[in-house]
Amino acid sequence: MDDMRLVERDVNQLHSKIEAKGVQVYYGEKQALKDVDVSILDRTVTAFIGPSGCGKSTFLRCLNRMNDTVASARVMGSIQIDGEDIYDARVDPVQLRAKVGMVFQKPNPFPKSIYDNVAYGPKIHGLATGKAELDAIVESSLRKAALWNEVKDRLDASGTGLSGGQQQRLCIARAVATSPEVLLMDEPCSALDPIATAQVEELIDELRSQFSVVIVTHSMQQAARVSQKTAFFHLGSLVEYGETGQIFTSPKDPRTEAYITGRIG
Amino acid sequence: MSDATAANPMPAAAPARGKTSLYTQDALTRRRNAAEARFKMYGLVAIVVSLLVLAVMLFTIFRDGTSAFRQATIAFPITLEAETLDPAGARNPEDLAKVTTIGYGNLIGRQFANYLTAEGIVVDGISDKDISGMISRDAPGRLRDMVLADPSLIGQTIDFSAYATGRIDGYLKGRVTLDTAELDSNVSVEQLQLADILTERGILSIAFNMGFLTNPDASDQRPESAGLGIAIIGSLYMMMLVLIFTLPVGVAASIYLEEFAPKNKLTDLIEVNISNLAAVPSIVFGILGLAIFINFAGLPQSSSLVGALVISLMTLPTIIIATRAAIRAVPPSIRDAALGVGASKMQTVFHHVLPLAMPGILTGTILGLASALGETAPLLLIGMVAFVTNYPAGPLDGGVMDPATALPVQVYSWASRSDPAFIERSSGAIIVLLAFLVIMNVAAILLRRRFERRW
Amino acid sequence: MSVFLLLAIVAILSVAGFVLCRQRALKQAGGTARNLHSLPNYYGWFGFIMASVPAVLVLAVWMIGQPLFIERQLSGFFPAEMIEDDAARTLLFADVRRVASGLDVAVAQGALTEDEANNIRTEFGSVRDRLATVGVALGSEVTPPVLQAAQDYREMSRVGAVGRTILTFVLSIGGLILAIRATNPEFRARNRVEQVVLALLILSSTIAILTTVGIVLSMLTESLRFFTMYPAADFFFSLTWSPNFRGNSELGLLPLLWGTLYISFVSMLVAVPIGLFSAIYLAEYASNRVRSIVKPLIEVIAGIPTVVFGLFALVTVGPFLRDYFAQPLGLGNSGSSVMTAGIVIGILNIPFISSLADDIINAVPQSMRDGSLGLGATKSETIRKVVLPAALPGIMGAVLMAASRAIGETMIVTMGAGAAARLDLNPFQAMTTITVKIVSQLTGDTEFNSPETLVAFALGMSLFVITLALNILALIIVRKYREQYE
Structure with missing residues (x-):
């Protein structure tokens, strides 16, 4: 397979964080994902691109088992994080999701204060033993999400009162607060204006230093701007996976080329 | 992103948990999962409790009530002696009418005792009063009516079948036992022994009792002859009137509010009013009916007309709410299409919107009527709890002005009497009421299925 | 001419209006509807409406107004002290009407001539007896002023009927001509x-x-009448309720209010947890199949008439609580009790709370749940910490509405709570409520002139105000909550 060779030729020294092999997803009778093999690296931004309905979001939601919440969804194949199969019967999705955080398409802060939004994860996972520790986690998470300076004086204000871009960064802070190892982002900028998008994109680049970031986007420009590796999905299959530069400049598959030149999509 | 960089190098504020395997659950996760299981169980318990209570309620009602449809009757030949029933001997109707039910009662008692002696049925220590006391006090009246309707019967011997009294009936149904009879002044142990023999000989038997559905109510001493006839007629009249009153008005009001009403103070007031009326306790409507329809307008107490007026006012908000939902469900494109070919607003509504909304409106109306059928409290206040033994006249002969009662009210008035036989009747009345409700609800569901439209 | 005949004639004129106007419009248009502004039927309907609506409206107003007018005129016959009191006045005019209709019947049957009916005097012998011969039973002998008034009543009614007929005719025909x-x-x-x-x-x-x-209006006027006979302060603040139809009643609202609130409280203790947890389970845990079966089943409870619950309280729940709880615990031996009524009302309210809560929980956006689950929260943590707080205002609204229903519930308390007004804490004691007392004071043969009867209107007014306040509060809360997501 072409794309697997690409990964092997990868000069990057980082080790593989997530290994997916033969992943298939069915929603009821309908197959949404066909035989996806992919290896996602640590401390890298990996972008999933493709036309809508191509299965990129479905695959993303397999990585922290969010598909479990959809009654009709069935996942087959193996997905390993650090060598452990996340669909193993012994794995508790609750613990998994603490390790693999997620940011959604539409900013979805809880109708609580900014502080409580960020503290929610650490509280339920018992990450802080006292108020001081919790305060520290909230502050560092908000800093990581580049939101601290804007909200430090109104931590008690409602999270829903922030602007769209701030809300999305709050959601990122909320995800970061449980100190995950992988951060999944499902079109995090699709509901934001260009300025807010730029802020979030810049943030994603910085998050790379600590997390393995997987971002789904329908914007090729965004993929080109923020990611190091890109995977192109089409009609439920992974068509091509490789260095972002290579995908955009010299795609190997004619379908990829058709997509990035705007002929399909 | 100045503040992010400024915070670098970031101390691991969140204490990095040691590399834990996903395959093992830590203590906290186990605790959280236990809490999860408990929480889910509470939900399950809540549902099981609700359904269990429903099941117990229906079970007790059917357990107590089904026997109301069966009734013990005593059948024996009776000779209609001319010397007792027509002393004048001229078969003159006026003379015949002078013989009261007491006379007929004596005749029945005597003939029954004679019949038992002739058949050789003897129970030690039983008095003649006990023997005649096994036959319902309803029997003399019925026999008298038979004779007055057909005087040629006098002098003949006919097969007469009479209701057994409530206690004997209860004995055959297992409600009365020899033990309870010892403590009961209304029935003696000997009577029950006699009942056993009569059952063996086939004189006393238990069978389906149509009278429960057709008879009028009866007094405290005659539970065996109490029936739902008037209650069913009253409820039927009321439902018909409620339909006639509420459907046109409800539809007209809904059309105005959905299609024509400008957004102003008045329509706001109407909207708030409708939603508040839907929440006013039903007894308050009873007070309204008493004060306005009976005291002020002078309509007759206990009549189905007043009951229907009160219940219509109660049901109207429900019907308006359902109708508005049905009208709203018709997509605007239909209206645009009609207006686009030059129809007036009124024509659009009456030619296109209303026909399309009709199934929804009818479904809502049937459901509204179903809940109206079970209303009790307001009817108590307008006198429908009264003891009515005359059937109301036909609906076109002004029967809606005649005193009547209603099914749920009959349930209540029987339940408040002391004789346990009336609890059986009360439960039986509920079964009839529930049967009507089931029919109406099934009709509504079928209607919805048949005409359901997805836009 | 009878009203029925009059209406029939108006109906015929209206149909004529329909036909005539329609024909005339078509004729003027040369037989082609194309030349008309409106479809021909609309001209017909216009004729119909013109011939019927004004005539029927005036007829209706006349029929309501005439008795009031006559009554006012006749007041002159009676000394002022006879009609001072509202109740006496009502009775008096009922007598007048009865005598008048009795005379009508007598004339119709030929027992009296029209002349005799107009001139009959009490001095010539008993009017009561003469009317009795034609089957009109009067409660007492007719007094001269009543007879006089009845005769005038007949005369005025006759004149009124003629005027009514003429006016209706004129309006109907006039409308018809105008329309044509x-x-x-x-x-x-x-x-x-x-x-x-x-x-x-x-x-x-x-x-x-x-x-x-x-x-x-109906409750306010009667309540005000009540407060003229019985001091309002006593009604609102007295601690005893002991009506006595011979007078000297103590009619204090507080014991009834206490019973009402106590029973409602118990009912909420049953309905809120069960209803809420059922809703949570159905909305968040149950599979579609389970949901599609269980939800309608729970709603069946809501479709059962309350009198059925009343019988259930009386026959099953009451004796059960008495035999297994109240008596062993030494708390009393009454089947009717606060617990009996409270529990059964609670059951009645389960589907109400659960279906409202279900709607409200489902209105919380899925993205909220995803956000929480994506952070590794369990389902119950998501529900408790995210969904419920977000749905809280709506659920509060639902709970308030359920409380208002519990307060206004009548049949279950009438059959399961008891009749004794009591200020007591023991939940196994029989207590009574506002609604029970409204029923007991207003059923049976009642005259509307004693405080013992009229107190029911004051009770009804109190009930109306309490439930209305709760509902308005609930509506405000729910409306606020809806805005949050729109």
């Missing part, structure tokens, strides 16, 4: 007809307001 004259091809018949229909629609929609006005 107005009919020509340019006449905008459709617009006129639609205006009338619109007026009818508006009229229908105001019935809701009229009902409310009727409720408030």
